Structures are given as structure tokens and as C-alpha cells.
Amino acid sequence: MQAPSDAIPVPDALAYARRLIGSDPTRALAQVREVISVTPHVGEAHRLAALVLRRLGRVAEAEDADLEAVRMAVHDPDMLTAAQAMLANELHIAEPILKGRLKAEPTDCAAIRMLAELAARIGRLPDAEHLLRRVLELTPGFGAARANLATVLYKQNRFADAVAELDNVLTDDPDNAAHSNLKAAALGRIGGYDEAIALYEELTQRFPDHAKLHMSHGHMLKTVGRQEDSIAAYRAALAVQPGLGEVWWSLANLKTVRFDETDVAAMEAALGDPAISVEDRFHLHFALGKAAEDAKDWAASFGHYAQGNAQRKAQIDYDADDISRHVKHVIDSFTPEFLAARAGVGHDAPDAIFILGMPRAGSTLIEQILASHSMVEGTMELPDIPSIAMREGRDHGDVPGSWVAAVRDMPAERLAELGAEYLARTRVQRKSDKPFFVDKLPNNWLYSGLIHLILPNAKIIDARRHPMDCCFSNFKQHFAQGQAFSYALDDVGRYYADYVRLMQHIDTVLPGRVHRVIHEALVADPEAEVRRLLDYLGLPFEEGCLRFHENARAVRTASSEQVRRPINRDGMDRWRHYAPWLGPLETALGDVLTAYPQVPPLR
Template sequence: MAGSDSLSDAKRLLGRDPRGALAAARMAHARNPTPEAILLLATAARRVGDAAQAAALLEPLAVAAPRAWGVHYELGIAQAVSGHEVAAMAALERAAALNSRATGPRHALRDIKALAGVPIDDAPIASLDDPRLQAAVAALLDGEESRERLLRDYGLDPDDAAAASLIAEIGIKLKRSAAVIALLARALALAPAYGPLRFRLAEALHRAERDEEALAAIQALAAEPAPTIVRALRGAILMQLGREDAALDDLAAVAEAEPNRATSWLAQGHALRVVGRRDEAIAAYRRALALEPALADAWWSIADLKTASLEADDVAAMERLSDAAALPASVRSQAEFALGRAREDAGDHARAFAHYRTANALRRSIEPHDEAAHRSFVQRMIATTDEAFFATRAGSGNPDPGPIFVVGMPRSGSTLVEQILASHRQVEGLSELPTITKLARTIPDYPAGLACLSPDTLTRLGSEYLATTRARQRTGACHTVDKFPGNAFHAALIHLILPNARIIDVRRDPRDTCVSLYAQSFAGGQSYSYDLGDLGRHYARYAALMDHFDRVLPGRIFRLGYESLVDDLEGETRRLLAFCGLDFEPGTLRYFEHGRAVRTASSEQVRQPIYRKSIGRWRRFEPWLEPLHEGLSTREF
């Protein structure tokens, strides 16, 4: 009876207290070593990090119970956690064959095979898209529910290696990367050799824009040559880190290994575009479309090159996509954006605008905009940062004069300004960094919380920013350019933590800026641009905030007009360089000859001499812009 009680205790404790379960299972096993007691003892041993003992117990049990799928599953995970992938795959194959409905064996087998470079079945695992399971995972990761529901309904223990990998995959899909990272850290402490956990960690870190850490995580996975799945993720991470040559090596190898996978060619096309290999990029996009004509991302990518022409057959194919109601809104919206660009290039502005309007409506349906939150943010920033606020904090922060911030609205000319600056021998362009936004998120009750930061904290935050930029630098340049436009809303934070940094606010005619935003398919993060009224009001709040900083920090932010730069490139470039404390160099006027990678939507424009054709673009769509004009004229901040 006591042995039976110990067995019940082990079952009850397994998901809550693995060490308690191990003690109870040992007692039950000592009194009566039944197959069930052996399985529980092995499972508990693995859960506390002793995979070798678990495998030793399970190997003879698997021989004695050849049709017990749970035994083969546990054996496979124990062997995988111990680093014995070949044996693990054999055991998991057996478990999956014995119970075709069980998710655990199939998910673990797929992950282990992929990391071992073994061909895998691409058939989706239905449970990963199960809305009930996704809701349970989201609740767990959001801290709204204990693990009980996952254990009770799905048998998933978040601290168990295989279960944690499955939960993490769902969590990453649900954009809960920060919580996934914390969950994986606990699971890895018990199973550091289980490759799928480290892969998920690298993936989650990459999604959270912690790419240096992501690279370290994925580099620890396997010796070269790395399997395809590792090279694909590593290539994406390297692209984000600005290591384009290494990234292209990985992405080219992935496309060669998976020539029939459209997304492999799409990723290669994106990378080739960044480094300026336009014709090769178009060829890669078309290779992707030949394999998957419904890959709207590739259609938009070709259209967005602006120097590539779309044929009549291309337009017909995109129209079929946009009309396919069964396709996701994200796919249809990209097809509509691409059609808008094609119609605009052909001079059919009425139809072009209709496509843009449909594209934005589709995008808005899946990425709603919280205008009230943004209005409140700007109001609180203005209320917090008056002249006295800055005066009492003078002298705080890291005094390094190296950083240059190019801010403003997207599509205002910031990439052109960065390209000019990066053509100077003392400057390195780092593209759009998320660092300032990340630092802002660490400040409680931001932006009002700025008032609570001590001088030491401001200095520390400035030093953290510098450490991040130095890690990304590839040259010995003493100045770096961070051209993330959204940093305009964090100009106060930049000034406080880096008081000697240069801040350049690039302005373009607001109507041209907003129309360009409205006609652009962004990957995400620009939800205000999907409605003309929202877009106009967002721009008005940005301009009001910049006006506020001009009043409370006079002369701190350098204003550069895009149209003025086009009209007088040399004169405006000299003013720009003087503000940055740099001598004029003629090479900055030939910025388009600079061979650096460019990741933004303006990648092709900045590889050409300056031109005027984008000035006044808004006039093409003037009959339909009344909501934009109303938004731009708002004074409700």
C-alpha cells in the first residue's frame, strides 16, 4: 500500500516538484520495481537534470515493453538531452509510430532531425496551431495562469526540455519572445545539451532584437558545417548585426540546399538587395515566385525596388492574389501595395490610390493603431521635459561625442542623410538601431519616469548605448550614425544620457512624407500609417514635440530639410557636417558610390545621384487626401 501511495505521490509531484517526485519514485521503485515505477523514476530523474540515469533505466524497459510509446518517447528525450541524437531519433521514431496522434514525439523528432541535418517531413503539426493550446501558452507566458492547465489538458511541463521547446515555438509565433527567453533559461539549466532549446533561445533572442546574444546561442549549437535550419537563422541574425558577407554565405547555402523552398530564395533576395546586388535580388525573388506564386512578399519586394519593372503578367498574377478572399489579410495587403506601385508607375493614379487604400485597410485589420496611447505619450513627454527639467540635469550622462542620431518621420530622407554622413572617413553608418527604444522600455512609467533617474543611472544608460554601438562597428570610425526615425520621440532621453551626441531632425514636406508612408508596405511597427487621418495626426504630434524641444533645448537639434538638400546638396552637406564637428570631404557629395549595405526601403534611391522626382508626389493623389489634410492641421496634443 505504501508503495502504491509513493507511486501516486510521484505522479502528483512530477510537474510541480520534480525533486519531490524523484524521492517518491525512488521509494516506490525500491518497494516494487514495476514498469510504471521505473518509468516514473526515469522521468523524474531527467526532469532534475540526470538524463544519463534516466536513459540507463529506460533502455531495458524499452526492450521489455516494445509497444509502450511513452517509454520510447521518454527514452528518446533522455538520449537527446544526453547528446546522443542518433539513438534519440530511433526511439522517437518508434514512439511516433506507436502513437500517431501524440504531438510530443513528432515535435521532438522534427526538431532533433533538423538540427542533425537529417531530412524532415514538412507536414505541419496540427497542435501548434490549436487555438486552445495557443491560448493556454499565451496565458502561461503572460503570467495570467499557472502551469496546471498545460499539465492537465496537454501534459506539457514548462520545465521539461521537450515540452519547453514546443511551448517556446508557440510562444515565439505569438510574439511573446521576452517570456519565452525566461522560460527557456530555466529549461536549459536542466538540459543544457538539448539542441532544440538552444535553437529556440536563439530564435527568441533574434525576435527580441538581442542579436549578439542570439548569435552566441546559435553558434553554440553545432560545429561546421552547420545544418540548414541553423544557417537560415544564423543568416538572418548576421544580417541584423550588419555582417552581410557572412549572412549571404549562410543564406546562399540554404537556397542551394533547399532549391524548392520559396522562402529560402526570398531571404536571399532580401539580403542581396541590402548589399546593392539588385539584379541578383530580382532573380532570387522571381525564383521564389516560380515556386510559390502566392508569395506576395516577393511581389512587393520587386515593386519596391522602384528600378524594376513589372510586366502585364505580373500585374495579372498580383490581381489574382488580391482577389483571393481565402488568403490571409497580410498576403492580400502586400499584393495590393504592389499593385498600387505598379499602377502608380504606369500613371494610373486613381487605381493606384484605390489599391493603396485597400492594402492599408487590410493591414489595419490585423495591426490596429492605439492613437490614444500615442497622444498620451506625447502629452506626458511635453509635460515632463520643460526647461527647468533639463537645467537641473545639466552635466549628467555619458559625455562621449561620437554618436550621431538621424531622426524624423520614416520616408523623410533619413537614409539619404545617413548615406551622406557614412561617406565621411570619420563616420560609420549603423542603420536603424533599436537600442534607444529598448533603454526607454527599462524606465518605469516612461516618459514621466525620466524625472526619477539619478545622474549615475543616466550615465549608465549612455554607456550601455555606446557598448551596443561599438559591438556593431566594423571600422575604427570615431562617429556612428543611428538613423532610427522613431528616436525623434526619445530625443529627451538621448540628450539626457548622451549630452554631446548630435541629433539631426530630417524634414520633408509632410504631405509627401505621409503619402510615401501610406504607399509603403512595412513589416510592422507603423500602424499609424494605415489610415490617412491617423497618419496626419501622428505627424502633427511629431512636429509639435520637435517644436517643444526647440523651445526647451534651443539649438540642440539640427533641422535639415529634404527639399533644401536636393536643391543645394553641397551647401546643406557642409552645414550638416559642421554641426557634427566634421570637416567637409568631397566624397560625401558622391554618397551614391559608397558600397555600404542599406537595409531600409530607400536602398535603391541612395545608390543614385540625388534627384527631384519624389518631390510633390502627393499631388498625384490630391483628390483623395482630405482626411490627411485634416489630420495634419490638428492641434490636439
């Protein structure tokens, strides 16, 4: 046998063991284990032991050796430097260290996992997923990597896949509240509300002092229409953490809660605390804006909305020109000739009904009406069309509308494949055998041309609301995610104008393809507008569509409580009270504002 490993440098001893693997793996393993007995903190030795054990068919022992190598990373100076750089968000320092490490040690699972985290942080989620799957291929028992994979899948809107990975994680670590919380959130995104609520009830009992668990519980209860229970959950969160701004905003966002003087005083006290986070601060401003609005103190209300929006906008990277360029790219490309050359392609299934347009334009109301029909299933705001578009456009440059170039180069069969993929991806959301289902993602207006090409028999409904009413409603609504255009009056006005410009183009090149529902007309004469809508869809009229507020289905959007009431004018024309401060919005809207049908004056 080779001389004791402490008699020669460790690298030489390990190099000798590597040379033995092919000819004498048993002797190689003995050599590696001798190194480990003398220097147990050398991760490379454990990785080499895993390699030899796999060669010998001892898979379980090999996995244990891989996990031990991961644990030894804390003793490695290079890995410590990389970890400290990641902690400081100095990714430019961490990346070359990790890549250099993997060039020398391609199976270093700790380094692969850290590189996956780096990829996820810069938004390269598919790359992060690939790296994490490589880790789990090498070390299936690496629970932290599997949990990371579940998070990456969740962020890619692959919620069912995330649940499957979390089930594996929780089998080994059943008491991990963070993993259970993520599983409950993922279940909520695929309609598993009962299981999600049961999980939250268990978690809030086990961790009663965890305010955000109570908050998440409240979100889920609100979704299924248990409003009083959701309010109780939100109040439980505030009892633990009175300054948690998102909870105050969640109460305000129910639209039916009226804050009393005690509530307002508590919010103002929290806002006056210099230690609260920026996130808490802007949520509190939005909630106080709603409180002042209910009290008809319009100046104070606008002041809070303006401050909340300014603070939120400072945190995001949004350029209104990107949307304008995206729209121009679609208009320039989706010409009559382009569309005629692709007539008859795509997947021929008629199942999907897309409701798109601006947020806060009445799309949830339309969905609730249609979901009350015996042949239509309501789902939620599905992220699949944007996900498909962004993925297809990835090889055509990281620019707005890059998916258009991808579509331009696609063979006909690829368009049909994308239609089939969309139907497969959304299958998890369908809980009944109804022939049609609703996809109510407002921002799909940007992809209306893509929808037409991949699903030519799908129906497209454009939910349209008065520009001032709609845009100001967006401005005073803090969205949990997305809608970066909504945090400045000029940005939201430009976004609305770009939306109208694209939909006018679609009307021109595909006349009759899109059915438009004017919100004010729907409120004024619900039956006439519902009949027009159902005629477009080729569905018979059903009285249940007019009794949509009796439908107990789950609703995730900010309008969840509003659509559980009969049609009313309560939210209409609110912008008129704020008219003195809305000059930038009017300017940004321009001709779009003057072209919109006149609405009745405020009553």
C-alpha cells in the same frame, strides 16, 4: 529493496524513491528505474531519475534522463490538453494547466518551455527568455529550447546573442534549414552580410523549391547593392510560388523595377485566387499600386494602395491617441527646470549621431552622405534606444511614455549607465575605427529627450520633408515591421503632427540641440546643406559627401536603391497626382501643413 513498482501505485513508488534521495541515492535510483521499466511513459519518473543522477554526480546521464522526460510529455493528458490549447491560441486555457503543472513539478522542462512560448506570444519576451534559460540550465541538450531561445533573443533585437545560440543548435542539427535561415537573418542585422549571403546560397541550392528562402536571399542581396542578383532571387521565388505577394512587393519596393503587362497579369491572377492569404493579398495590392503609379493611372494606383492599407490596418492594433498621449507626457515632463536639474549627467561619449524624424523623409540620404565622410561610419536603423526606454518603463505601467516616469525617478548615475549600455549594445554594429557612427532609426524622435539625457554629447539630426509628400509616401509604402501609423491617411497625418509638436518643444527647451535638414532644401542645394550639416557636427567638409551615391556600403531601408543614385527630384511632389483622395490627410495635418515652407510646383 522496495516491492516491485507494479505492485503498488506509481505515485507511491515515486514518493518512496524521493524519500530515499537524501539518505541512499543509489537505492533511490534503482527504485525509479524499476518504475520506468514497468511504466516507461511517466515523465515524472524520468525527471526524478535526472535529479538522483545529478546527486550522484552522473551529469551526462542526468541530461539524458531530462530529455527523456521531455519526450514523454506527449503521453501526458494534461500536457496534451495544454498543447492543444496553445495550438488553438487559447492561452487562457493553457496557462493555468502549465502553472499548475510547474507548481507540482518545478523541473518539468517541457512545461517550462511551453510556458515560455506562451509568454513570448503575449509579448513578454524577457520572461520567455528567463524561462528558456531555466530549461537549458536543467537540460543543456534540449535543442528545441535553445532554438526557441535564439528566436526570443532575435525578437529582442539581440542579434549577436541569437547567432551564438544558433551556432550551438546547428552543431547538433546542421541540416535544419529553419535555424540556418534565422541565423542568416540575424547575421544580416549585425553586418555579417557575406556570411549571411553564403548561407542563403547554400540553402537555396539545397531547397530550390522553398520560395521564401529565395526571397530572403533577395533581401540580403538588395541590402549590399547587388540589385540584379536580388531581382534574380526574387524571380526565382516567384517561379516556385507565383502568388507570393511579399516578393512582388519586394520587386516594387526596389523603386527601379518597372512591371510589364505579364507581371501585372500574374499579380491580378494571384489576387483573384480566393485561396491566397490576407498577407499575400495586401502585398499584391501595394505592388499593383506601384505598377499603376508607374503607368500614371493615378485612380487605379490609389485604389490599390487604399485596399492594401485597409487590409493591413485590419490586422494591427493601433490607436493614434496613444502617440498623442506619449507626446503630451514627454512635453509635460521635459520642462526647462527638469532638464536644468540634470545638466551634465549622462555618458559623455560623442560617438553617436542620431538621424530621426518621419520615415520616408530623407533620413537614408542623410545617412549615406555622412557615411561617405572619412570620420563617420554608417550602421542601420538600430533598435536599442526604444528597447532601453521600454525596458526602463516596464515597472511604471504599461502606458505610452511610461519610460518618462522611470527617467524622472532616475539618479544621475543611472542615466550615465544607460548611455554606456547603449554604446556597448551598438558596438557590434561598428566595423571600423571611425570615431563617429550613425543611428538612423526615424522613430527615435519620440525618445529625443532621453537621448539628450543619457548621451548629452551625441548629435541629433531631424530629417524633415513636406507633410503631404512625406505622409503619402508612408501611406504607399508597406513596411516589413512597425510603422503601424502608416495604414490610414488620418493616422499618418496625426503622427506627423505629433512629431512636429514634440520637436518644436525640444527646440524650445533645448535650443540648438537638434539640427534640422529640410529635404527640399537639400535637393535644391546639396553642397550648402551638407556644409551646414557638417558644421553642426564639427566635421570638416569632404567632397566625398557629395558623391555619396558612389558609396558601396550596405543599406537595409526602402531607399536602398535611391541613395545609390545622385540627388534627384524623382520622388518629390508625387502626392499632387493623388490630391483628390487625400482630404483626410490634409484635415489631420491641419496647421502643420500650412506652416511648412512652400515647395516648388510639380515639374
